[in-house]
Amino acid sequence: MRKIRFVLRWCVRLILLVVILVIIAAGVFLRGALYNRFVQFPREARAWEAIRADRIEVTLDDGWRDYRGVCHSHSEFSHDCNVPFEEILRVLKDTGRDFICMSDHCVDGKADYSLQWNGTHDGIVFVPGFEMSHGFMPWGLPRETVLDCGEDVEVLARQIEELGGMLFFAHTEEERRWDLPQLVGMEIYNIHTDFKDESVGKLAPDLLLNLGAYPDQTFRLLFDRQTAILENWDELNRTRKIVGIAANDCHQNNGIVLIYTENGELLIRDTSPADVKTIALNPATWLLLRLLFGPLEANRELFRFQLDPYERMVRYVSTHILANELSKESVLDALRAGRVYVAFDMIADSTGFTFLAEAGDERAVMGERLAFSPEITLRVAAPHRCRFTILRHGEPVRQQVGTSMSWQPEEPGKYRVEAELEILGEWTPWVYTNPLALI
Numbered sequence: 001m002r003k004i005r006f007v008l009r010w011c012v013r014l015i016l017l018v019v020i021l022v023i024i025a026a027g028v029f030l031r032g033a034l035y036n037r038f039v040q041f042p043r044e045a046r047a048w049e050a051i052r053a054d055r056i057e058v059t060l061d062d063g064w065r066d067y068r069g070v071c072h073s074h075s076e077f078s079h080d081c082n083v084p085f086e087e088i089l090r091v092l093k094d095t096g097r098d099f100i101c102m103s104d105h106c107v108d109g110k111a112d113y114s115l116q117w118n119g120t121h122d123g124i125v126f127v128p129g130f131e132m133s134h135g136f137m138p139w140g141l142p143r144e145t146v147l148d149c150g151e152d153v154e155v156l157a158r159q160i161e162e163l164g165g166m167l168f169f170a171h172t173e174e175e176r177r178w179d180l181p182q183l184v185g186m187e188i189y190n191i192h193t194d195f196k197d198e199s200v201g202k203l204a205p206d207l208l209l210n211l212g213a214y215p216d217q218t219f220r221l222l223f224d225r226q227t228a229i230l231e232n233w234d235e236l237n238r239t240r241k242i243v244g245i246a247a248n249d250c251h252q253n254n255g256i257v258l259i260y261t262e263n264g265e266l267l268i269r270d271t272s273p274a275d276v277k278t279i280a281l282n283p284a285t286w287l288l289l290r291l292l293f294g295p296l297e298a299n300r301e302l303f304r305f306q307l308d309p310y311e312r313m314v315r316y317v318s319t320h321i322l323a324n325e326l327s328k329e330s331v332l333d334a335l336r337a338g339r340v341y342v343a344f345d346m347i348a349d350s351t352g353f354t355f356l357a358e359a360g361d362e363r364a365v366m367g368e369r370l371a372f373s374p375e376i377t378l379r380v381a382a383p384h385r386c387r388f389t390i391l392r393h394g395e396p397v398r399q400q401v402g403t404s405m406s407w408q409p410e411e412p413g414k415y416r417v418e419a420e421l422e423i424l425g426e427w428t429p430w431v432y433t434n435p436l437a438l439i
Helices: 002-053 085-094 153-162 189-198 200-209 215-222 227-239 281-294 308-317 330-335
Strands: 063-073 100-103 110-112 119-121 124-127 136-139 146-148 166-169 181-191 242-245 254-259 265-270 274-278 302-307 320-324 339-341 354-359 362-365 377-392 395-407 412-423 426-433 436-438
Touching: 002 153, 002 200, 002 215, 002 377, 002 412, 063 242, 085 124, 085 227, 085 308, 100 146, 100 330, 110 189, 110 242, 110 302, 119 215, 124 330, 136 153, 166 330, 181 330, 189 215, 189 242, 189 354, 215 308, 215 354, 242 320, 242 330, 242 339, 281 302, 354 412, 362 436, 377 426
Parallel strands: 063 100, 100 124, 166 181, 181 242
Antiparallel strands: 063 320, 110 146, 119 124, 136 166, 254 265, 254 302, 265 274, 320 339, 339 426, 354 362, 354 377, 377 395, 377 412, 412 426, 412 436
């Protein structure tokens, strides 16, 4: 008996030791996520709310209306997306967006512009488009257009131009034919591009622990200022005009769904269309599911995890246009002209942000040009207190904190504005305008 008690005592001690070590290991693994859950993210959430509460009306009038929307987005026509256009419409209405420029993957090697929604649907403007080889993302093509997505780069660029379309580049972190004369614009921010440089292992604790309680703050962990892309954009704009837009790259395909089937099996479906798996249940696994998820009813969804719901991707960043009205034609005209700014509206709505140049009765907004003179004044205004930075050819020339600023430039050039919000003592990128040209 003494030996048995001795063995049992040591077994208990070993079990306790293992439990303690597991708790310590979990604490080490989750330490950053735990800090975010109970300290950082609650503070960030309060800071965001405080910024939103201090919104003011922008009185600086540039003569245009501000519409915000989504560029680079996918639907059920893409091989890696399940979202129908009816659901996209619902999300856009729920999030207060005005337009969407699609970029579905090619279907059987073809970009068929008759497939997608086209024009205004229940107040939302849909612009058909495809993400093609060479990084091509053309919009504004006739509805009957069918392009070969594998066509030679120069031939395809000429076809787009001849059909009246405008060529934008997607995924501008990759090698592109920047010398193409048909190029109209490029992505200066893409959510997927931003995700590429992240370590999934480092993000995993926050995704597991915080995505449910603080989804927006958790998703913002992805953000990095895409400095190299912005520098390339500024360099290109020295000698030509290249319009900058944001890419939401909506797919809603990073997730998993568990469904109890009418046959008494467990269906595991990746939210990307490709992967579906069915598992037969034995009494033990059936009981485990019952304990975890409650009554097992036929075709009941037991569990869903979605990192990139369409709604969150739409809210994360916006492409704003300046136009006189909301229509497909006005959206395309603003994009071609560069009356565009990019804003991270998940933090705070930037609608009303204004950047213009004026001299006497003459005025120019972002994307436009004005003859340079000593009388020219650059004016900027925002609906929230922020730090404005005016850049000439990508180099900062003036910086000021407030809700508005005025400054007289001393030389011609391409001028744009970056605005940052102060969040917990740090300046966080919020708005990137397109440049206006003083010539």
